[in-house]
């Protein structure tokens with residue numbers, strides 16, 4: 001900044017740099033788009049191929065000649081067959097019940113706990129909050145064998161109620177954890193104002209915290225929903241007969257039978273089973289992503 | 300009937316911080332009392348103990364004659380306005396104001412009447428359906444006040460309600476608060492660190508420092524008769540000059556001997572008061588507005604001083620000049636028309652009837 | 666100069682204010698409400714996580730029929746299952762495969778995710794939402810189901826990937842039939858499923874780096890590589906390590922993909938801890954041995970968990 005002549009001499013340089021900067025930006029942009037298009041093609045390839053297959057007849061699938069990536073004779077037959085199949089309907093029904101009960105249980109447990117942990121300091125609350133996070137890091141495959149014995153001891157093996165009992169281990173720790181984060185971000189003056197306005201603790205939770213933290217509650221609910229819907233280890237271990245199976249294990253174990261696979265139906269089944277989480281994602285993408293990132297950024 | 304009495308209130312936070320160290324204060328019904336003091340002196344803590352948001356370590360608090368030490372905030376019949384307003388973000392302005400009444404199971408018609416009335420007083424009727432997010436800072440401030448007014452509580456508590464507003468709005472809202480108090484006439488305790496707010500709003504000002512009360516009194520009294528050096532320096536802007544001096548006996552009168560061999564005569568009216576301190580080192584306190592250019596018509600009780608300014612700050616309606624007197628910063632307030640230049644001798648007069656003397660060992664004003 | 670005592674109104678104590686007792690009662694009531702509210706959580710944590718964990722350790726010491734402790738030759742009695750596993754070649758293959766799988770997959774996910782996040786961050790904000798929405802789809806589909814699709818694409822006689830390869834002149838690949846190809850397939854599917862998650866985490870972190878920092882670096886004359894090296898990476902270091910460690914836990918304990926894609930084959934060479942524990946414990950009915958297998962995951966998971974927790978605590982401190 002001291003010598004004016006030097007800085008003046010630099011000026012043309014800066015201008016020419018600005019030109020190259022623009023070119024550089026354009027190249028970066030083109031490069032970004034190319035990368036994104038290629039990645040999107042690869043990332044979307046499996047679901048797209050599943051969709052293609054699901055529209056094919058078994059004969060067309062079995063035909064080894066020609067391009068497998070196009071449908072010559074599209075049919076909805078695979079879908080109709082599944083939708084009309086009482087067994088598949090049963091899978092769907094089981095999934096819905098399990099998910100519904102688990103989501104409600106999870107949200108009640110985690111909202112109550114998060115409220116107490118974030119606002120009513122009590123003996124051991126800090127330890128408990130850390131415990132919540134640690135259990136979130138415990139994977140389901142670590143405990144499914146002892147849980148198998150415990151659920152068996154309760155006589156709940158091969159029952160959706162056994163699944164409902166253990167699914168909260170998948171959902172409650174994370175949901176509690178992110179709800180603690182959301183509740184903690186509510187300014188303390190808000191509860192003080194409510195206290196002065198005459199609210200009791202339950203009123204404060206119902207009338208202030210839940211409405212204000214609604215985005216967080218939606219994110220946590222979506223998480224609980226997708227996790228319960230997609231759970232695989234527990235149903236695979238605990239359920240043996242089709243009438244108690246949820247969709248995931250139902251599609252994987254019951255549609256895949258024998259040596260002659262009905263690929264069209266398997267793919268249609270998998271897509272139908274994946275539809276609810278995808279729909280939720282499509283409509284509530286921002287909440288979904290907020291929930292994903294909240295685990296690490298909020299906590 | 301809503302006096303507030305604090306008796307020997309002590310607050311020690313976990314970890315041993317003594318935020319309030321034994322406060323006695325009686326606030327009369329309908330009175331507007333302002334707590335001022337530097338940051339961290341325990342103003343908010345005191346207010347929050349009155350509200351019941353903070354437990355008191357020892358002492359007693361009574362509201363309207365009832366001991367409230369163990370009564371939760373909702374049963375103390377108080378309302379509070381927070382610095383960040385603490386409006387419920389998911390409720391409309393109307394619901395924000397109605398919430399407290401709703402929880403107290405007021406009839407719908409009564410709630411409606413009170414909310415509308417408060418909205419009218421505060422001039423926010425057109426905003427009733429909006430959410431707080433859609434309001435400006437000043438409007439939020441009004442809503443927060445509305446929420447307090449509708450409750451018609453025994454006591455209003457304000458914790459720096461204006462400090463999130465810009466300077467112009469602050470002045471406007473200050474007047475507004477005063478007007479509201481004149482209308483509803485509810486006992487009010489108001490916390491601020493802005494002494495102008497304190498002076499303009501208060502019936503009585505409570506100056507706090509380090510968890511104790513330095514002085515309580517009406518604004519004019521604090522200005523003219525500060526009890527301690529802290530109050531003398533805290534009230535008034537720019538703050539009072541403190542110049543080390545020696546009080547000397549001179550043939551029946553008293554004289555102040557300042558650095559640079561400046562000698563000022565103490566007015567005869569003060570002689571009796573200061574006589575016991577003759578011959579001692581004192582601090583000579585004089586406000587910049589009482590150290591002015593030599594234009595006064597009434598020269599009674601003034602003393603001439605000639606000094607060389609270091610810094611000159613024209614402020615428009617006045618000019619501030621700063622000097623160094625033996626290492627002590629001294630300011631004076633001039634008429635902007637007075638020519639002054641850095642380094643050029645400037646003759647001033649000190650209005651000695653406005654002088655203060657402070658005992659440097661006790662920091663008490665004599 | 667305190668307040669004048671003459672103004673003091675008479676103080677009538679509030680009804681029933683035995684001072685200390687009331688205060689204590691209030692405090693006790695608050696914490697009993699709090700305990701009541703956390704009880705369901707405690708039931709889940711203790712009954713469904715802590716107790717099964719302890720029970721799992723106990724199970725692993727039993728013999729196959731669960732009639733007594735599993736005898737051991739050179740280890741203390743009760744650790745027989747571990748002894749057998751130590752001496753089993755299959756088990757060591759499983760351990761090796763678990764590590765190869767988890768480490769390779771996590772590194773690839775982290776790199777691809779980072780790259781995708783950068784590319785996304787480079788395009789105009791308007792289009793980002795759309796692209797992000799599309800790229801996250803693999804993460805949204807339940808992995809057991811999407812793996813079915815991959816299984817079909819890897820099918821030995823109908824592989825649509827091989828068909829594409831053949832179009833561009835690459836030789837056919839025995840995806841699931843040969844040991845290393847099968848292992849690679851599992852990694853591919855896991856990377857496909859998990860990379861978008863990394864992308865989302867990194868993107869969120871990238872967005873949280875203040876724009877002024879880049880401007881300041883640009884004014885200081887930093888090239889885009891230097892900006893990445895000296896601004897972006899340090900700012901994101903914590904979130905990267907948290908995500909990587911977390912992913913390591915999840916990947917290491919993965920079950921769905923192996924179960925659907927290879928079910929451990931060919932010749933048990935693609936089993937990871939979880940699927941092997943399942944095979945031994947549930948399918949072959951040796952519950953104690955299965956419990957012992959899954960317990961082997963614990964030390965590695967615990968180490969990762971420790972570092973995740975440390976990272977999160979540090980991050981919280983930074984954000985204060």
Ligand SMILES: Nc1ncnc2c1ncn2[C@@H]1O[C@H](COP(=O)(O)OP(=O)(O)OP(=O)(O)O)[C@@H](O)[C@H]1O
Pocket residue numbers: 312313314316317318336337338339340341342343344345492
């Ligand atoms: N929850 C707390 N725990 C421990 N110490 C506290 C707590 N709240 C306040 N303090 C301490 O008590 C003292 C008084 O705080 P207080 O908030 O009353 O100050 P204040 O006068 O309102 O200041 P300001 O003008 O900055 O608001 C400060 O030293 C502060 O650090």
Ligand SMILES: [Mg+2]
Pocket residue numbers: 342343344459
């Ligand atoms: Mg304060």
